[in-house]
Structures are given as structure tokens and as C-alpha cells.
Amino acid sequence: MSATITNPLRVGLRQERVIAPQCLIIFGASGDLTHRKLVPALFELFQQRRLPSEFALLGCARRPWSDEEFRQKMAEAMGAKVSDNRMAWDQFSAGMFYEPVDLQQPEDLVKLGHRLQEIDRLRATRSNRTFYLSVSPKFYGSGCRALADAGLLKDPDRSRVVIEKPFGRDYSSAQALNKVVQACGQEKQIFRIDHYLGKETVQNIMVLRFANTIFEPIWNRNYISSVQITAAETVGVEERAGYYETSGALRDMVQNHLTQMLAITAMETPGRFDPEAIRSEKAKVLQAARLADEQEPWNCCIRGQYGPGGSQAAPLAGYRQEPGVDPNSTTETYVAMKLFIDNWRWQGVPFYVRTGKRLPKRLSEVVLTFREAPVHLFDAAGGSPTANQLILRIQPDEGAEFRFDVKSPGSGMRSRPVEMEFSYDESFGEPSDEGYVRLLADAMLGDPTLFTRSDEVEAAWRLYTPLLELIEDSPWQLPIHPYESRTWGPAASDALLARDGLLWRRP
């Protein structure tokens, strides 16, 4: 969103709940996520005065840094964000500490316990602790266990654990991991993060649906003919080849982010705005979702991989040519699939989901296409009548638009489509918070609404189990279709919709 002069009447109007005195402990503090997302988000919360004065951040990793080194490294990595706000950073960083910790070493956990007690005394953080596991996924279970064994999760009201994605690699590993973490603490202590849920526009889907009377009556199979959910990236694999080779687009994007968008779009109305009520509805709709053809998943899923592209002046490497990628890799960088939800609201309505790297535009959106009018009384100026569409733009150009037909000016009665537009930028003129700002604040407040519950995670993995098994057992049945970088994916993906007489929306 573009920067604009702040609305002076808007300042301070948001009545955020106050975070209790708190120590946030980040494991994996020397990693990328800490300086790219977590510390900037905490600094933003500090600048918005949403952190209590009794706040401390304790970075933990294996590197033998001192408190001062940790502060300096974070400041360097954040660049202008710090240099432009030096005074605020000095105040904020006074509450930043570092402790070398190897989660696999019990004596390190004992040391950590003592350090936390010292910080409690120093910063009056009152033993309220949020542990953030920004470590390799293989350490999620053992990390939780180590914290529990050290007695650091003993108080369910004062300690919680935030776990990054991916939560498991498939249904059975997610189940096993859930068992481990649930043995370490109560479910209310576990915060499984999906940063898409921190986006204003994803949350806005709920408000749009449940705060307005005009949408909910038509938000069902009687009026909606299909739903498309897209998350397109222009970037390639970049420096994440190591991780991406073991995950692919299905695990990296579809199972979590796109499935969360699907759940929020398709869920039933919760009885009240309450974390458990909302998460129950999301879990229910995911439990009712299935691949369009579970027996022969290759009929409803297309995998792709970007090849070289770009121009002569700025050529783009193909996925297999990227550093760190196996030259014969069969990891998908693009997935498109068709799903159904077997419940009264959505029976028979196809949900098309796609995500890919190196597509022409960076965007995420949900498109609801409505059924055509039963009788066409008017000629369409464009040749054929267009169905109404509601487009929820998650990013960028956050907002929504509604396409409907009006009379084309002039003699005769010809119809043509127009768009009614809502833009966050034009209506609010202020950038929304980064997803992590919202999610970190919510975790420290103990509000799990925007975090995924164990049954949601398991339902999401179960949904894609036929695909994951197929890829594992007989990958040739789900071949990788190459596509040129900066195109809208393989032709087979278009064919998936063409079979139903539809097209992907070209944003």
C-alpha cells in the first residue's frame, strides 16, 4: 500500500488489548526468520506502544553470542528500520537478551531456567513466557519435550509455545507431533502459526461474510457455481532450495496457507466470535473437504515446475538450474487442484486451488463465481453474458471487487460487466500490519483465534493424503509439467478447468 499522511483522528483509536508483562523466548534466534520477521514485528509492536514496559526478548541459539552481539546483529539486519528510529530502538533493545542454548542439552535448559528467573527480576516479566520455536521442524517435538522436562511449561496460564510451519510432513507425522506437543502442555498453550491468518484481508473474509446480511444468504451452492483460490509468487526458490526440495509447493503453500483461506471462505457461521467456536467451524469444513477424485487423484491435480524464462536481457533460471536444487528434481513449484466440500452448503461446488512460483504476478485472491441468471433477456456487449464474481484480494492491492452487469449506454438493451471496488488503500489509506505483528501480539495475549488447532492441522493433512501417497508411491502418475518462468503455469492446469467449461481468472 502506498504511504499516506496519517489520519490524525485515527491515531490511538484502536483499543488493542494489553499484553501482560512478558518474556518472549525465540529459539533459532540466529536464523533468518528472527531478523527478517520476528524482531521487526516486535519492534513495530513496541513503536505502536502495544508492548508492556515489563517486556523482554530472549534470543536463544547455539551460537555463543552475548546480549550486545545479539542486539547489534539484529540492528544491522534491520537497517533503516533501526537507524531511522534510533532512540526507540535503544529503548526497545535494552530489553533484548541472548542465551546460548542447545535444546538437546538438558544442562542448557537448566541454565535457561536460571536466566529466565534473572530476567523476571530485571524486567518484572512475572514468569509470563512465550516460547517461539523458530527452529528446524525436526526439533519441534524434542524442543517442546525439552521445555516441558525443564518445567518451563508447567503453568498453563503463564507459558505457551509458538510453533512455526510446517507442522508435520503428512497426516501421520502431524498426528505424531500433535501427540508429543500435547503431552508437553495443554492445547491452549500450543500456538501453531500460519502467517496468512495474520493478514488483515484473510481476517476480513470473516467480517465480510458475518458482519453483512447481504452475503451470507447467497454464500452457498444455490448461488455460487465455483470458487478459485490463488496464491501466486513471482520469485523463484531463492535461498530456500534445501528446504524446498523436501517440501514442494503442496507442503509449503497448499496444505497450510491456501487451506486456511479455503476454510475461512467455506466455514459455517460460528455461534459467536470465540476462538474455539471459529476453530471448530474451520476444522469441520476441512473434515468435509475432499479431493475431487480421491481414487484417481491425477484427474484433479496438476503439478508443475518452472523452467527457464525471462528475456534475453534478464534471463531467469529454471528450477533445476537453481543453486542447491537437484538437476533431476521432481519437486513441484506449482500445484493446481480441484476440491469438493461434502456438506449442505457446498455440495457440488468445485473449489479450484492453485499456487506457484515464478508466475507473472505476485498475488493472493479468492474468487467466488456466481451462477448465471436463469434466463438471458439481454444481449451481452461482449458476446456472452458474464457471471457475477466477488473477488477478495488478499495481497497486494488489498480489497474486494464485485463484478456485475449493467446496461451498456446507448440505444438498445445490451449488458456489459462493470466492477464495484473496495480498496483498503483508498478507504483506510494506511498500511495494515505485517501478519507477524498481529500473530505475535495474539500469542502473547493468549488469543488462539488465528492459530491452527490440532484437529485443523490434521484435517488439512488428511485432505491431501491421497496426493502425498501418490507422489511417494507412484510419482509418474502425477507427473511434473514444466512451465516457462513468468507464465501462468502449465497448460495442463488450464485443461483442469477447461474440462468443467471454466477458465482461471487472469488477474
Next chain:
Amino acid sequence: MSPQLTLQTPLELPPSDVPAYLEQLWGQDQPSTGNAGAHTFCLLIWQPAWTEQQLIRTGRLSGPITGVQRQELIAAAREAVIEVDLPLSTPPLSAAVADALAGLAGDTKAEDLRGQHVDASVSSLRPRRLITLAPTLDATQELETLVAAYCPLPEEGGGTAACGDVVVLRGGHDALRRGLGILQPLLPEDLPSWVWWNGNLDEAPDLLRQLAIGPRRLIIDSALGDPLACLDLLAARIDARLAVNDLNWLRLRSWRETLAMVFDPPHRRDALSHVVQLDLDVEGEHPVQGLLLAAWIADRLGWHLNGSQRNEDHGISAEFQRPDGVAVQMRIAPVPMGAPSIHPGQIVGLRLISKPESAPAMCVILCAESGGCMRLEAGGMASMELLEEVVPVQNQPVEADVARLLEGGHDTTNPLLAATAPLAAKLLS
């Protein structure tokens, strides 16, 4: 949601035995038994309910006395306004109604359940201790202390209910004052304590002063009591850095939000730098809410107060100076209402006129959904860009507003209120 009653009949104890009794009750806290006392907060409530007591005494309302703003109470109070010949625009639960009823005969008795009715919006927050000070009409009545433990009904999905207790101190003014001694040990230091003064701010200043000592967080309603006393109390509390929350300010949120919303689109923001006139219409003659809104706008837009005066019609005029030196005229006008809100001095209309040099003048009119604002819509705005919005009326019961405050956990004064209240006080003085 209807209020929950305590699940057991309160036990009457001598005042001096109450702390020891409660200590014994919670002394055996065993989390494993599910009987743990909630580790949340304590709420101390001044609950006079004068109008309700008078209506019941004079036979105009059936008991029991609950202290809750129920519909029957409001309806009976509206009828009483007519019967006792008060102006129709008198807010039904105001002190004027209680005072007028006090002069009428009647001796109907009713059970007094003040403090034992816990509004669901408050009980769902699981307060550890609710202490109610319930002054009686009979100023000579001796002090009675009642104690009950209660567990809110568990939320859907089960879970262990964390329990709390209810303490009621009932009696005449002097008896209550003597009973204050037992309060300190009843408010554990490790839990935040709130004091909700649910009455006129000037009706028992000595008690208010003793109850609202720091670090207790005070909740008041600046729509109740002498306007200057209300604003002075707010300003003094802010000046002393003692936490204070004002329900009258909280009820302004829809006005603040709607006005901010008008200027959210970036192309309208420049108009805020060129405001020349601000008019506010308020219900009746209690100007505090109007003053708070005007002071908030002035503070946010960086206006400096040049001077203010009271008008013959009980309105208030003021002149501000914008940062660029141009004068801004402000006027708060009282308007009589046939069916006044239960909260005195609610804003019913706002008009803000902006005259940028290089753009057409803009007139913003905000109007309460409860009534029209023809007065503000009249008068020479045809050449201006007109923006009109309807402001939703806050119909929440006062308990829900208090619950909202408690839920927020704010342990300091809202910074906007802290900046606004001293300026509002200056406008009136």
C-alpha cells in the same frame, strides 16, 4: 444474557470476621481439585441505585433491588418523570428523578440483592472478588456484611470454572464509611483492583476519595454529577497519574470512530487542516460528553484554546486557533429530547465545516441514529461538499461497558482521554 445469581445464599458475618473467613475459604487452594480461586482481578462497586430504591419504596416498581439497569426500572423511571412533573427531557435514572421521588410518601420494602446479581458480561471474566458497597435510603442503617463464593457456569465445552467470591457491605452512609476498614485486606496486592463508582460523582466525595486510592483503577461515568466536578476529577486523576476510565468517554467511541472514518480516504485528509467551525448538539444540559468530543478533536488537530464562554441558552462557545493561526469557532448547544437517553448529555449531532483555500468547502454532518439533526443541516451549506453519516447509538448496558474495560486489561488511563480531559475541563472553567 441474563445476570447470574450467586449459587449459594450469602452468609451474613460480622464485618471483622469477613477477611478471616475468606482467607480460610481460599487458603486451601488446590488447583488439582478444580476449586481454585480465579487469579484475575478484584472489582469494588459503589452501587447506590437511588432511583431504583426510591421507585420501589414508593410502589412504582416491584422488587427486588438489584442495581442492574433492567428495562422495567427504566420504564418506571420514565413514568415517574411525568408523575413528578419534571421536564420530559429529564434522563430517567438521573439524580433529579431520585430527588423528586424522595419527597413522596411510601414505605414498600423489597429484598435487597445488590451485589448478588452478577451480570453475565462481568462474571464471564471470572473476577476473583466482587465487593459491593450498597448504601441504603435509611442513612442510619447499621452495616451488614454478606459473603458468598460463586463459580460462573462453565463455558460451552466444559473446562474448570475458576471461582470467585462476592462480598456485600450494606448500610447507611456512615456505617459504610466505618466499614471501609475491612476492604484493604480483601484486595490482594498481587491482583489488579478496579473501583467502579456507579453513581453521581459528587454524591459521596469522602467515600470516593477513600475507595479510589492508587494503585486501584477507577471507573467513573462523567455524565453523572456536576459537569465541572466530573471534569475536574478526571483531570486531577490524570494529573496525579492515577488510572481512570470514563464510561461517558467510552460511549463516545462511535462518534470518534465515525468521524475518523470520514477522513480515512486520503484525499479528504487535507480538509482537517482547514476546519473553521465545529458545532455539537447534546441532549439536555449536561455538556461533558460534548466537551470531551470537542477537546478530542482540538487535541488531535493541534488547536490551541483562545477562550470559552457559557451562553444564555446553557450552551458553550469557544474559540480555538489552528496551527496555521486561523481561528476555529466551536459551539455546544443543548437540545431538548422527548425520550432522552438514560445517559445524560449524549451527543445527537456534529457539524464540522472546513474551508480549504484551493478546494471547495466541506461540511461533515454526523447525526445520532436516534433522532434528526435538522438544526445542523440548516443554513447555507449548499455550496459545500456535504458528507453525512449516521452514528450508531450505544445501547449497551452499563455492565457491558464495564466488562469491556475490564477485559481490555488496561492498567493505565487511555492516552486519548488523558490528553482530552484537561482541555475539556478548561473549556468549562
